[in-house]
Amino acid sequence: MKLVVQVKLLADAATEQALRETLKLCNRAACHAAARAHATGIKGKTALQRLVYGELKAMGLSAQPAIHCVRKVAGAYATLAQNLKAGHYGPQGSRRRAAVEGGPVRFRKDAAQPFDDRSLSWQIDARTVSIWTVHGRLKSIPFACSPAQAKMLAACRQGESDLVWRGGCFYLYATCEVPPALEYVPDGFTGVDLGIVNIATTSDGTVHSGNQVNRVRHRNRRLRTRLQSKGTKSAKRLLRHLSGREARFAADTNHRISKQIVTEAQRTTHGIALEDLGGIRARVRLRKPQRVTLHSWSFAQLGAFIAYKAQRAGVPVEFVDPRHTSQQCSACGHIHKQNRPDQATFQCTSCGFAEHADVNAARNIAARGTAGWAVSHAADDAA
Structure with missing residues (x-):
């Protein structure tokens, strides 16, 4: 059973700047790879890596981040193909579907980036990580987590971890393979x-x-309507904040x-x-x-x-x-x-x-x- 452990990086100003530049470069490289995939029609992971690996290295990425950018792009195109097949962007010939199919996949400059154990190492007992950045490898970056999270990371962490910029802070999302408990025979x-x-x-x-949940959602809905009609930069900024707050409220409930x-x-x-x-x-x-x-x-x-x-x-x-x-x-x-x-x-x-x-x-x-x-x-x- 796969679970995700989320830890907060306690980065100083210099470390935070390096991590932001790293995300920016990785996503610029992913956008480049996506544009090449769209232009050539080569969207499979292996073939796309052969096509753009050298180009991504020339942009300043090391080997593993370049490979993960290619995998991220290939995964995005695979997801897009599934959504198109399921009709999530409308029927063939619709304006929305044509807009999606007519251009390459794009990535936000601060979109999450995966790191494997070659470019990211954990020191669980010391509560620190070491991570590759565009300014070299940064060591002993402290992170915050609960004792239960630390225990799960030490015992069950496997595979990649995602570097995420959210709400003005950096987080690491680590995948853990947790063995399920023995299922009992139910008495009804x-x-x-x-x-x-x-x-x-x-x-x-x-x-x-x-009742309480619906009151909160209705209040947020009315506020969103007012902010959307206003359309200013500050209104759009508040809309983004409201979106995250409502999602967290729903998840907590x-x-x-x-x-x-x-x-x-x-x-x-x-x-x-x-x-x-x-x-x-x-x-x-x-x-x-x-x-x-x-x-x-x-x-x-x-x-x-x-x-x-x-x-x-x-x-x-x-x-x-x-x-x-x-x-x-x-x-x-x-x-x-x-x-x-x-x-x-x-x-x-x-x-x-x-x-x-x-x-x-x-x-x-x-x-x-x-x-x-x-x-x-x-x-x-x-x-």
């Missing part, structure tokens, strides 16, 4: 229904309300909710059943105010947080078909649109069972998780 499943009014509702009746859900499931030796919400934005049909809320909240992130926290704790997770979970009666199984007279209420038109609508949906998800687990493990036992 806890269903989790994700929603807009209530961010998450579990089958045991716990409701994580979205999702982390806290997912931790509570996983901790409770572990305490009760339950598994966790989640809806498979892939493509939800394309499937659902909502009024415009609800569409804005749906598209601005990271349901996928919350589900991913629950999944990886559960894996670290050994909690089994089942993803189930989300169809009709909100219209099906958890008591008798009857499915009908009229079972949901309003957003918060469920009342079965067949047996008369009544319950909070999100709790009812979560119970359906739990039942499907139990059935899915039984089927998959019956097949494993038979094999």
Whole structure:
């Protein structure tokens, strides 16, 4: 299981300047490689490296940073090809798609740059790193991290680390390969229904309300509208700050909710059943105010947080078909649109069972998780 440990570099003014110039040169080289790839049609990693390696070295890069710039460009073009294939930039012939296809991939001057162990070394006990820069190798750059992060870095760090400039500070994002905990046999499943009014509702009746979250998001949305209409440099600067703040707010909220859900499931030796919400934005049909809320909240992130926290704790997770979970009666199984007279209420038109609508949906998800687990493990036992 891959996890990312983020540490903050405590760089002095001279070190910070060297690191900024390094990022600037690496991304200028990446833009050059991207332009050559677009002009020649050579976008594979190996072929592109043969084409531009000498040119990137001539720009002032050492061997490993030059190779990583090529890999970054090849990866960006591979991602672009997947997005075009999936239709994320519109259909063939659309203006947006034509604009994307008509020019090379571009990189911000301070975009993240990967470093491997040849150009970046860690001294975990001393809390320092040594890193290649355009001014030579800088040694003993202090960094800040928690004891738990240091322990994970020492035991599990593998592969590359990304140098990131964010919010006026430098960070290193290190990839760690953490072994998952041994998964136990669940004594039932806890269903989790994700929603807009209530961010998450579990089958045991716990409701994580979205009232405060929605108030913050609506306030930020109104502020963004005013700043966008103003259009000044200071307004654009504040917009960038708001964007980062809202993303951090969403991630923090999702982390806290997912931790509570996983901790409770572990305490009760339950598994966790989640809806498979892939493509939800394309499937659902909502009024415009609800569409804005749906598209601005990271349901996928919350589900991913629950999944990886559960894996670290050994909690089994089942993803189930989300169809009709909100219209099906958890008591008798009857499915009908009229079972949901309003957003918060469920009342079965067949047996008369009544319950909070999100709790009812979560119970359906739990039942499907139990059935899915039984089927998959019956097949494993038979094999």
